[in-house]
Amino acid sequence: MGPQEIVIAAITVAFFLIRWLNQTDIPKIKNLPEIPGVPIFGNLLQLGDEHARKAREWVKQYGDVFQVRLGNRRIVFANSFSSVKYFWINNQSSLISRPTLHTFHTVVSSSQGFTIGTSPWDESCKRRRKAAATALNRPAVQSYMPILDLESTVSIKELLDDSKGGSVDIDPNPYFQRFALNTSLTLNYGIRIDGNIEDKLLKEITYVEREISNFRSTSNNWQDYIPLLRIWPSRNQKAKEFRERRDAYLSHLLDMLKERIAKGTDKPCITGNILKDPEAKLNEAEIKSICLTMVSAGLDTVPGNLIMGIAYLSSPHGQEIQKRAYDEIMKVYPNGDAWERCLVEEKVPYITALVKEVLRFWTVIPICLPRVSTKDIPWKNAVIPAGTTFFMNAYAADYDEEHFKDPFTFNPDRYMDVPDGAGTPHYAYGAGSRMCVGSHLANRELYTAFLRLISAFEIVPAKDRADDPILDCLECNATKTSLTLDPKQFKVGFRVRDQAKLDSWIKGSEERTADL
Incomplete structure (x- = not known):
């Protein structure tokens, strides 16, 4: 073969290689706006590390629903409150499954399995979701209020002690990570981390779960979209490292529970009830999936909302x-x-409205976990075929100026006098058939924590302006490519309103929860 033939052959191979690499799992969808991209990468370069913000910017030019290419995956973005409602609620039976992605599903989850929220829809996922929903419905959540009594009291007492009566400014991050994590651990295993915020196991779980959250991100793992990148082992090695670290503490917690059951010293909990039920229809892998879900979900939303809610309350408007x-x-x-009364009732409408506005304003999962359609879905003049991956831009929907007046203004009054059942107030928990099953618990955690914090303290700015929080819901994120909000460190002051009352409240809670 001569030089000319070699060049022609090389060009031909390169042409077919690029063509192969440039294919998408779903062909271009007719009559649906498409964002122009580049070969192989599609729109990954344009989206950068803030998919939610960039996609929201594209709405002005391309409309609120459009298609993009992320490597070899075709994605449909929904970016308005009404379009999310159309796909996720009106067509929820057609949008019930999840896609599988290389990093999280193949590498990170190869040992413990998938969380309920990241599982494709099948009979096993249906059983696991039903078990979790039963354990986390409204009546069940009310029975868990002693746990919230204990954990909120522990956090507030430590804030009181560590702030030395309000003279020392505090970073609230670790206190409320523990609040959320201990709530989940107690519910799932009947076990809590009975140590301060420097506890080794506490720090390990919160750190590892944060890193694993990055592997579930839509923007942090290009190897999910470009198979050629998977031949570089460094990214897989990091995923394997955190998988092994997570395996260690999940196995430790489950073994502790089984040992307590054998000795008869276990406390009522979700996994214990399943393990002891001879008619339980969940196998070992499904039980592990529920455990995995409870640990990771407890750290996904509640801490970020609580922490940034506190941050806003410290501001002048706050x-x-x-x-x-x-x-x-x-x-x-x-x-x-x-x-005491917040444990049995929710009768302060302004605190309920405050919780809803915190959830909307901070939207701690800007791009929700993706869905994949199981049936064709019509949209205007287009038909989006079954098997298409959908991204809910919850940030864009919760900041939709067509739905919310002055969405960039923090205003709890927007939720005053809005009755329960009036429709989805925000998309902080997702929406539709795969909406977060723990939303009732999360709402009660947030209501209890904010009511008690505001009753106990006046939350004020830190003495040093360098410690002030960032109050933009995307800019405050320390890891922009993370699935969930990872608040940048800041400090605030906690000034006690009435020391005698607070001491009395804490003492009462400690007496009520002595057996937990």
Whole structure:
């Protein structure tokens, strides 16, 4: 073969290689706007490390629903409140499954299996979701309030001690990571980490779960979309490292529970009930999936919302909101018994509205876990075929100016006088058939924590302006490519409103929860 033939052959091979690498799992969808991209990478370079913000910017030019190419995957983005409602709620039976992605599903999850939320839809996922939903429905959540009594009291007491009566500014991150994690551990295993915020196991779980959250991100793992990148082992090695570290503490917790069951010293919990039920229809792998879900989900949303809610309350506008919230609490509970009553009722509408606005404003999962359609779905003049991956841009939907007046303004009043059942208030928990099954628990965690924090403290700015939080819901994220919000460190002051009352409340909670 001469030089000319070699060149022609090389060009031909390169042409077919690029053509093969440039194929997508779903062909271009007719009559649906497409964002122009480049070969092989598609739109990955344009989307950068903030998919939610960039996709929201594209709405002005391409409309609220469009298709993109991420490597060899075709993705449909929904970026408005109404389009998310159309696909995720009106067509929820057609959008019930999840795609599988190389990094999280093949590497990270090869030993413990998938969480409920990341599992493709099948009979096993249906059984696991039903078991979790039963354990986390409204009546069940009410029975868990003693746990929230204990964990919120422990966090507030440590804030009180560590702030030395309000003279020392505090970073609230680790306190409320533990609050959420211990709630999940107690519910699932009947076990809590009975140590301070420097506890080794606490720090290991929160750190590893944060890193694993990055492997579930839509923007952090290009090897999920470009198979050629999988031949480089470094990324897989990191995923394997964190898989092994997670395996260690999950096995440790489950073994502890089994040992306690054998000795008869276990406490009522979700996994214990399953293990002891001779008629339970869940196998070992499915039980591990529920355990995995409870540990990871507990750290996904509640800490970020609590921490950034505290951050906002420390701001000048937050001071006004705090005053209003405190006045509303006192209006409902003039005898000062809000601390106890919040465990059995939710009767301060402004705190409920505050919780909803925190969930909307911070949207701690800007791009929700992807869905994959099981049936064709019509949209205007297009038909989106079964097997297409969908991304909910929850950030864009929760900041949709067509649905929310002044969406970039933090305003709990937007949720006042809106009755329950009036429709989905926000997309912080996703929507439709695969909406977060723990939303009732998360709402009660947030309501209890905010009511008690505002009753106990006046949350004020730190003395040093360098410690002030960033109050933009994307800019405050320390890891922009993470699936969930990872708040940048900041500090605030916690000034006790009434030391004698707070001491009395803490003592009462400690007496009530002594057996937990």
